[in-house]
Amino acid sequence: MRKRVKKFVPTYYAKNIYEVDPIFFKAIGVETVLLDLDNTLASYKELTASDRTKEYLKKLIDLGLKVYLVSNNRGKRVREYAESANLKYIAGARKPLRSRTKKFLKNEEIDLKGVMMVGDQILTDVYFANRLGVKILLTDKLVSEDQWTTRFNRIIDRPLRRRLHRKNKLKEWHTYGSRTEES
Ligand SMILES: [Mg+2]
Structure with a gap:
């Protein structure tokens, strides 16, 4: 696979x-x-965060994981959601640009080696994570509806x-640890 395409290949898929x-x-x-917000964590x-979301986030946090929202959506939407879920966040993250997230992670003293992005879009989330040099779990979109701003990206x-x-480049998350996953 050419280098150009590699930037769009996620570490894992769910x-x-x-x-x-x-x-x-x-x-x-x-x-x-x-965590990307729209169509990854919620419609x-x-x-505000649903009970299902809160339960899932609690499981992550109980395992000692640090969890942040990284969304391209605007301040108010992201802030209100993040507060309901009790998460720190970056709003207007401008993915796939890296600078805002990079700065944020530096302030939080987070080592990029242990970071995984989770998102539903190849052009923003996967491309972003690969450029940033962190792991990326790509998902399908959570619900069929998109905000108008993402409709263009879906075409690509x-x-x-x-x-x-x-091309067999979507490695299912549950194959982690299995010996057959090497390609
Ligand atoms: Mg999204």
């Missing part, structure tokens, strides 16, 4: 975050989880995803 056993993160050496219409995301799938 249908959605909620199917991922929190142990997975620990098992592959993750210490910090950066853009969910203004869909064929790209099909191609990655065809």
Whole structure:
């Protein structure tokens, strides 16, 4: 696969975050989880964290993982959601640009080696994480609806995803630790 395409290949893939056993993160050496918000953790219409989300986040935090929201969405939306989930956050992150997140992680004294991004978009989340040099778990979108701002990205995301799938570049999260996963 050419280098240009490599930037779009995720470390792992999951249908959605909620199917991922929190142990997975620990098992592959993750210490910090950066979560995309819209269509990864919640629908853009969910203004506050649901019980399901809170329960899942609690499992991550109980395992000693640091969890942050990293969203391109605007301040108010992200702030209100993050506060309801009791998470620190970056709003207006400008993914795939790295500077804001890099600065934030530096302030938090987070080592990039132990970081994994979780997101539903190849053009923003996967490309962003690969450029930043952190692990990335790609998910499908959580619900079918998108905010208008992401509709354009989907036009590129869909064929790209099909191609990655065809080329066997979407490594399912639950294959971690298995000997057959090496390719
Ligand atoms: Mg998203």
